[in-house]
Amino acid sequence: MISDPDVLGLLYLVAIVCFVLALRFLSSPKHARRGNWLGGIGMLVAIATTLAIEGISNWGLIVVAAFIGSVVGIVGARKVKMTAMPQMVALFNGVGGGAAALVALAEFHELDGVLTSDEGLSIALSALIGSVSFSGSLVAFAKLQELVSGRPIVFPAQNVLNLLVVAGAAALGVAIVAGLEAQWAIVALIVLALAFGVMFVLPIGGADMPVVIALLNAFTGLAASATGFVLDSTVLIVAGMLVGASGTLLTMLMAKAMNRSIANVLFGAFGQVQVGAGQVRADDGRTVRATTPDDVAVQLSFARKVVVVPGYGMAVAQAQHDVRQLADLLEAKGIDVKYAIHPVAGRMPGHMNVLLAEANVPYTQLSEMDEINSEFPQTDVALVIGANDVTNPAARSDTSSPIYGMPILDVDKAASIIVMKRSMNPGFAGIDNELYLDPKTTMLFGDAKESVLKLVTAVKNA
Amino acid sequence: MTELSFVVELTILVLAAFLGFEVISKVPTMLHTPLMSGTNFIHGIVIVGAIIILGFADDTFTKAVGFVAMVLATANVVGGWFVTDRMLEMFKRRPEPRKDDGA
Numbered sequence: 023m024i025s026d027p028d029v030l031g032l033l034y035l036v037a038i039v040c041f042v043l044a045l046r047f048l049s050s051p052k053h054a055r056r057g058n059w060l061g062g063i064g065m066l067v068a069i070a071t072t073l074a075i076e077g078i079s080n081w082g083l084i085v086v087a088a089f090i091g092s093v094v095g096i097v098g099a100r101k102v103k104m105t106a107m108p109q110m111v112a113l114f115n116g117v118g119g120g121a122a123a124l125v126a127l128a129e130f131h132e133l134d135g136v137l138t139s140d141e142g143l144s145i146a147l148s149a150l151i152g153s154v155s156f157s158g159s160l161v162a163f164a165k166l167q168e169l170v171s172g173r174p175i176v177f178p179a180q181n182v183l184n185l186l187v188v189a190g191a192a193a194l195g196v197a198i199v200a201g202l203e204a205q206w207a208i209v210a211l212i213v214l215a216l217a218f219g220v221m222f223v224l225p226i227g228g229a230d231m232p233v234v235i236a237l238l239n240a241f242t243g244l245a246a247s248a249t250g251f252v253l254d255s256t257v258l259i260v261a262g263m264l265v266g267a268s269g270t271l272l273t274m275l276m277a278k279a280m281n282r283s284i285a286n287v288l289f290g291a292f293g294q295v296q297v298g299a300g301q302v303r304a305d306d307g308r309t310v311r312a313t314t315p316d317d318v319a320v321q322l323s324f325a326r327k328v329v330v331v332p333g334y335g336m337a338v339a340q341a342q343h344d345v346r347q348l349a350d351l352l353e354a355k356g357i358d359v360k361y362a363i364h365p366v367a368g369r370m371p372g373h374m375n376v377l378l379a380e381a382n383v384p385y386t387q388l389s390e391m392d393e394i395n396s397e398f399p400q401t402d403v404a405l406v407i408g409a410n411d412v413t414n415p416a417a418r419s420d421t422s423s424p425i426y427g428m429p430i431l432d433v434d435k436a437a438s439i440i441v442m443k444r445s446m447n448p449g450f451a452g453i454d455n456e457l458y459l460d461p462k463t464t465m466l467f468g469d470a471k472e473s474v475l476k477l478v479t480a481v482k483n484a
Numbered sequence: 485m486t487e488l489s490f491v492v493e494l495t496i497l498v499l500a501a502f503l504g505f506e507v508i509s510k511v512p513t514m515l516h517t518p519l520m521s522g523t524n525f526i527h528g529i530v531i532v533g534a535i536i537i538l539g540f541a542d543d544t545f546t547k548a549v550g551f552v553a554m555v556l557a558t559a560n561v562v563g564g565w566f567v568t569d570r571m572l573e574m575f576k577r578r579p580e581p582r583k584d585d586g587a
């Protein structure tokens with residue numbers, strides 16, 4: 023049993039060092055897994071240390087709760103498909119935030135609301151941020167899982183209502199800091215924060231989900247950190263803040279990749295403004311040209327350099343394994359094959375890299391946007407598989423387009439472009455794509471997986 | 485638990501923020517999804533808070549709240565770790581395609 027606070031603090035310091043090293047090891051894919059193991063050791067040290075604190079009881083409850091949580095966690099982690107990773111991350115954000123809010127609630131109750139002002143501040147913040155993260159993450163999960171529409175959901179007077187809820191929550195927070203001891207205050211604060219979390223994510227469109235998930239990640243980290251202030255726990259403060267910093271950084275990176283301010287993502291209700299904007303003009307004589315797998319196979323076989331541009335459509339069709347097979351065939355013919363990865367390809371930061379890694383594509387073949395854009399003019403064939411908005415030249419030229427200014431992959435600079443697409447439906451952002459009318463572009467319609475399989479056969483025969 | 489002064493805690497927080505930005509900015513784009521699930525795992529550290537609440541709870545309300553917090557936090561820790569490990573294993577498993585080993 024540990025009763026000496028110094029021993030406790032030192033053991034927590036070991037955990038902190040493990041967490042920092044875990045993140046450091048993530049700077050290279052070679053050491054990343056070792057880093058995660060180190061993080062795991064840090065967590066075990068922190069948990070074991072806490073369990074050994076003098077006076078801990080209720081062992082039965084602790085063991086049962088840990089058992090239930092572990093089963094849920096392991097089953098979830100094992101079963102989840104790599105395409106569903108954004109939902110999974112959203113869910114874990116949510117449960118973490120929920121736990122932080124509950125810890126704040128329980129602590130308020132334990133102290134009967136009699137708090138110093140800084141305790142009050144920490145408890146109010148932990149309850150507030152944790153609850154927003156919990157309900158916001160659940161809505162993000164529902165959107166990504168397509169339980170509710172991925173489109174922005176807006177209703178009249180939304181901003182006024184949001185403002186009222188935030189003002190109410192802030193007033194309660196201030197009251198708690200000022201010494202309000204009533205139990206209902208913290209409960210009401212949590213209820214308002216939960217409502218705000220829902221209302222804050224609902225109006226955000228599916229295409230902006232990478233930003234939202236990163237932001238919720240930061241929220242949960244900050245909530246954990248605030249909980250550390252409540253319980254005077256250094257490990258919670260530091261570990262929570264590391265996550266807060268990471269989430270904040272990723273949020274900024276994602277917003278930058280879409281050339282939008284974070285405020286615009288959160289309050290802009292993307293996808294609402296496309297009436298008349300960025301529509302493909304079908305009346306100017308240009309039409310979409312369809313092609314066949316055999317033609318594409320010939321085109322590919324005679325190319326020197328092929329750049330594959332994978333998008334979420336490829337992932338949904340689970341075509342990444344077949345795409346790799348196709349790439350291997352082309353490489354065997356001496357053709358240079360690369361993958362161009364847009365920073366917001368997929369549904370969360372770095373999502374496409376994980377999907378391709380799952381298909382055993384060596385990460386050395388994956389090129390980031392800045393790197394590959396200079397290579398498109400020397401590319402013979404750009405093969406766009408289920409990607410849409412990130413290839414739309416309107417982002418460069420059409421000031422009326424909702425995605426104007428977003429950095430894109432310059433596939434239109436390749437000598438020829440093949441777009442594999444299920445149908446002419448617009449992409450996730452709901453915007454039409456000029457690229458499809460480019461005279462250099464041909465379209466291969468159909469399910470991505472089937473099309474790629476046909477290509478594989480055709481290339482083998484070519 | 486020892487009482488730490490608010491200012492000391494705030495100092496630790498701010499330093500951790502700078503450290504976090506420094507370390508995270510070195511993570512390549514390629515690993516951003518594992519980074520998110522890895523940090524997901526790390527914020528599971530609220531389990532420490534959940535254990536303290538549940539372990540010292542003596543009335544039914546606190547026990548109930550602590551119990552739920554403990555379930556959520558454990559799911560966070562365990563799930564977050566396993567999913568990150570699963571992902572990173574895919575990055576490590578790298579069948580070097582017959583490239584001349586010149587380098």
